Amino acid sequence: MPAGIVTALEIQKRNKERVNVYLDGEYAFSLDMMKAAMLHKGQQLTEAEITALRDEDDVIRAFDRAIRFLAYRPRSTEEVRRNLADKAVPETVIEAAIARLNQRGYLDDRAFAAFWIENRSQFKPLSPRALRYELRQKGVAAAVIDELLASVDAEDAAYRAAQARVNRLQGSSRDLFRQKLMRFLQGRGFSYDIMRDVAEQLIEELELENPNYFSDEE
Numbered sequence: 001m002p003a004g005i006v007t008a009l010e011i012q013k014r015n016k017e018r019v020n021v022y023l024d025g026e027y028a029f030s031l032d033m034m035k036a037a038m039l040h041k042g043q044q045l046t047e048a049e050i051t052a053l054r055d056e057d058d059v060i061r062a063f064d065r066a067i068r069f070l071a072y073r074p075r076s077t078e079e080v081r082r083n084l085a086d087k088a089v090p091e092t093v094i095e096a097a098i099a100r101l102n103q104r105g106y107l108d109d110r111a112f113a114a115f116w117i118e119n120r121s122q123f124k125p126l127s128p129r130a131l132r133y134e135l136r137q138k139g140v141a142a143a144v145i146d147e148l149l150a151s152v153d154a155e156d157a158a159y160r161a162a163q164a165r166v167n168r169l170q171g172s173s174r175d176l177f178r179q180k181l182m183r184f185l186q187g188r189g190f191s192y193d194i195m196r197d198v199a200e201q202l203i204e205e206l207e208l209e210n211p212n213y214f215s216d217e218e
Contacts, residue, residue: 019033032057166206
């Protein structure tokens with residue numbers, strides 16, 4: 001865009017935090033309120049100044065989009081990058097916005113991974129292998145994943161996952177209970193040995209609590 005003179009600065013009707021900038025009588029670009037406050041009517045802008053203002057505004061808008069995306073739950077850096085790319089934000093703008101998010105503490109892949117593991121532990125216990133897969137899909141570095149998964153107890157996670165299923169299996173035979181429970185745990189990524197041990201532990205516990213829990217039919 002060639003050099004131009006600021007002929008009007010108008011606050012947007014739908015977003016009072018943004019200002020439309022007109023150069024030589026025509027709409028040129030928009031800025032946030034703080035950037036627009038640096039301009040005044042009649043100000044001469046060089047081509048380089050116009051380009052810098054537009055580039056900076058692109059980064060600010062990408063930053064604001066990312067903040068809205070992060071408002072729902074913590075995200076990994078790669079999730080934010082993919083979200084902006086899906087909105088056709090240029091790669092250079094994405095990287096500048098990511099850098100700004102990092103500088104201001106909005107992105108922390110280690111904190112995100114810790115949140116993800118804890119959330120899964122509470123609401124959907126998974127095996128370390130399944131957790132590793134999910135975190136890798138979200139772009140978390142292998143070293144971070146290794147560090148955080150070192151403290152995950154796979155057998156405890158399998159036991160807690162299985163407990164959420166036992167009420168649905170009451171009245172089945174021991175063999176059917178074992179088969180269905182192990183199939184469920186397999187879907188959560190647990191190893192055969194852990195699936196077997198958890199199933200046998202629960203069979204023993206349930207029989208002690210309720211001798212009529214299992215059907216006598218095999």
